[in-house]
Amino acid sequence: MSKPTLSLDDIRINVSRIDQELLSLLADRRKLSLEVAKSKIQTQKPVRDIEREQVLLEKLVADGKTHELDPQYVTKIFHSIIEDSVLYQQAFLQRLTNPDNEQPLARVSFLGGKGSYSNLAARNFFARKNTKLAEIQCQSFKEVIEVVENGNADYGVLPIENTSSGSINDVYDQLQHTRLSIVGEITQPIEHCLLTAVDTDVDVIEVLYSHPQPHQQCSEFLRSLGNVKQEYCQSTAEAMKEVAKLKDPKVAAIGNASSGELYGLTPLKSGIANQQENHTRFIVVARKPIEVTALIPAKTTFIMSTGQTAGSLVESLLVLRNHGINMTKLESRPVLGNPWEEMFYVDVEGNLRTDVMKDALEELTRLTRYIKVLGTYPIENVAPCEINV
Known part of the structure; x- marks a missing residue:
């Protein structure tokens, strides 16, 4: 050679x-x-x-x-x-x-501490806007919203759905009652690892700390571990803090590897989610709605309560089809205090400024018992175009 x-x-x-x-x-x-x-x-x-x-x-x-x-x-x-x-x-x-929204520094609330998945999503979303963050750590989704509602934060970042575990119901339930508007979204890859504070082996682990969502998203791996105790925390960041404090070879956390480094944790095993392509969609909420220019694709989210008669939901959805509006998400949640009544959350590809969306919403207002627009915002998931290679 x-x-x-x-x-x-x-x-x-x-x-x-x-x-x-x-x-x-x-x-x-x-x-x-x-x-x-x-x-x-x-x-x-x-x-x-x-x-x-x-x-x-x-x-x-x-x-x-x-x-x-x-x-x-x-x-x-x-x-x-x-x-x-x-x-x-x-x-x-x-x-x-939206020139009035221009600001070099934004106060942003999110679930957990530094390194939580919501924290990573917040940083990535506002990095695209060249906006610096004043980070406000919260202990619950309700607190994330309340901090924005009372004016102590400009924005809140909330996970809304995951490709593995599905919709995050607690967030949907909070959206029923908030005065906030959805002003943005970001889809974040979720890379779950088994993190430990000391050198150990997988078969030694007896207790596993994390937020309930990662536990659910890694359920198949957890079953393979056998009788491991699952300890729920308010966020992945809290789970990592706890494992770092215990320094016990029998305990581990589920979290992101780079976030684990913030707490002195190292990955014992990577890629433990049920699905290899594991992503979470986050929404960004604020006190005032935004306008979306017609030059970029937009999404509108609204909630509605239909009548209790047969076919009332189908009749409402046909309005979207008849106006050529593509629905990307339909989620139902019970209305608290009203047994057997459902509130429907709908995501559509469309801009509230267009005549098509205005006409569709006017028609839906006549058909439904209650309807409220939660926001129109840019679609930030840039799907790759298909080519033959």
Whole structure:
């Protein structure tokens, strides 16, 4: 085997130089995407152009092959770049649409302490807005909402549903009574690990701390452990704090590996969720609703109570179909104090500013016993376009 022409140090220097060049090019591309957003204000074209994205990706994949780059590798990189470009443009357009909401610092309430999944979601959401956070740690979903309602926080971040464990009912129940509006959403990958404070083995663990949701999302792994005691905490952050304090080889926590580092914990086993693709959708609430520019895709959430007659729910849902409005979520929850009465939570793809949504809601108001819009907000889940690679 011939010796490399460069030393390891020289190779690393070249790799670092290329990395810096890549960062500079990505920054230049971001600036150009902002110019694209400005031009679309003049032309009133939507931010996303799926057909152009497909053509672009197919050409990049073909060009990548000439450089011996794997198509999946090229596709993954440019999906990330396109996603960043779309979200960057959306954030810019939303700042122009809602100038009164512009602020360099936001007070944000969330469940748990530093490193909880809600804390990570809050940081990621506002990082996209270039907004610094004053973090307010809460002990319950109800407190997250109350802190915003009484003016001690500007925003609250709440988990609403998970791909593994489904809807988070406690949050839906709180939304029945709040005066707050939904102003944003973010979908966060949830990477559950078994975290310990000391070196140990999985078969030694006797007690497992976490919030009830991670316990539910990792139920298959927990069954494989046998008779392990499950201790419920108010958040994953509280669970990690407790395990760090105990320093016992027989106890562990379920949480995120990077968050565990904040508490001196190390992952004993990774990937313990029931589903490999485990994501939680979080909503962001505030005292005032926002307007969403027509140039970006929007989602509207509302709650309604239909009549108790047969077919009343179907009749209401047909209104959405007849107006060509796509429903992405339907959740029912009991109305406290009214036995057998249900409140329905509905997510649709649509903007409250459009005539279509206004007409649909007017019709639903006539059909239902009660209806309330919880908010219209940008869709921030940028689905990758499909191409043949």
